[in-house]
Amino acid sequence: MQAAAKHFPAKKDAVPEGDSSQPGAEMPPGMATARQYTADEMWQMLNKSPLFMTELDETGEDGGENVALEALKALAYEGTRAENAASFREQGNENARLKRWKDAREFYDRALGALKLPQKTADPKEREEDPEHDLAEKDFVELDEEEEARKEKEHEEASLVNRALCNLELKNHGSCNxxxxxxxxxxxxxxxxxxxxxxxxxHLDKLPAASWSCxxxxxxxxxxxxxxxxxxxIQKRRxxxxxxxxxxxxREEKAHREKQTLALALKGxxxxxxxxxxxxxxxxxAVVQLEDPTDAASTLSFPxxxxxxxHNQTDFIKSFAEDESVGQHLEYIFPLPWDEDEQYMPEKVECYIETKxxxxxxAGKxxxxxxxxxxxxxxxxxxxLRINVVPSARAQEWVDNFKKIKAAAK
Known part of the structure; x- marks a missing residue:
């Protein structure tokens, strides 16, 4: 028989539920202490709780261990090794389907790590010695060792292959291998x-190894x-x-042949x-070259x-052919823009080349x-090829000075 519900008349100054803005409104007993915190402080406190956190924060309120989070983490390892590995493997698969390769790889890491943890198995002696037999029944699990080993190998193989996929997508090719x-x-x-x-x-361009695996x-x-x-x-790349x-x-053979042909032309x-x-x-x-690199008898030219x-000045002629004269080039080079006294004109200069x-x-022009x-x-x-060009009026002066310098250098 159920007791009849009692109905009490509302007080005239009662505040509607949820409205704490009215004077005299009373907060629930459990929330009374919240008044001492700001909104930001309350949000930080909530984010320490696994039920409310929006990002992983493993520190507690005082900067120490987040006890609630660690407790939830521990629950992930409450089953057998195979069960724990299966759980992590499935979470890895979910992330892999969403192409979250880093997250998926971490879960496969955990699955493989779970298989290395000590197994909780039933120990008859411990049960007999344990005064709380019911607790011992909960803490230990009777296992079919052969079936459990088969499951562990299955999860290990699948987790390794799936982690290889993650590493392949993340371009960690060595880890994938x-x-x-x-x-x-x-x-x-x-x-x-x-x-x-x-x-x-x-992807590593190791085609023999790739072909072997394939x-x-x-x-x-x-x-x-x-x-x-x-x-x-693989065949296309090969x-x-x-x-x-x-x-x-x-290209190398052609260059070698052309080099030999040029050497033959110079020697000839x-x-x-x-x-x-x-x-x-x-x-x-600009290089020493033949007009036809394959024909030693074709015209030879020099930079x-x-x-x-x-006057410490220079001009560069990219290609001076063997059948051309110095005078032909001076015709289009002169007059020189810096030669204000017009000392450098084809008929006013002499040309010299240093000997071996x-x-x-x-050099006759x-x-x-x-x-x-x-x-x-x-x-x-x-x-x-280097050719010295000097005004005829100062040619002897320059030649004498050149000889003195050479003599001093010996």
Missing amino acids: RDCAAALKINPLNVKAYYRSGMANF DLGLKIDPTNKSLLLLSEK DQIEKAEREQRE RNIATRSTTTAPPQLED CLLLYPL TGGLVK KMALLRILNTGKVEIVDSL
């Missing part, structure tokens, strides 16, 4: 492990679409590499060359530096360059 190798030790027929290992090696996987499952697609990618290597060899013309440094001057694409030693022995040879170079007296130094 290690997870696949560990899974294959458990089950050498795991096709997913072969595929993911093959993909990791493919081939083993296809032996187990010859119609696997993912492995067949990977096999095509073809690309072989093509690039072949083209590189062809009795033109001496010399290198003084392993780092030649930067001349962009040339015109020096004006009395440190002397000077006068109408003489073809080849006739100057094949005398055997001058040489091309560091792939660059």
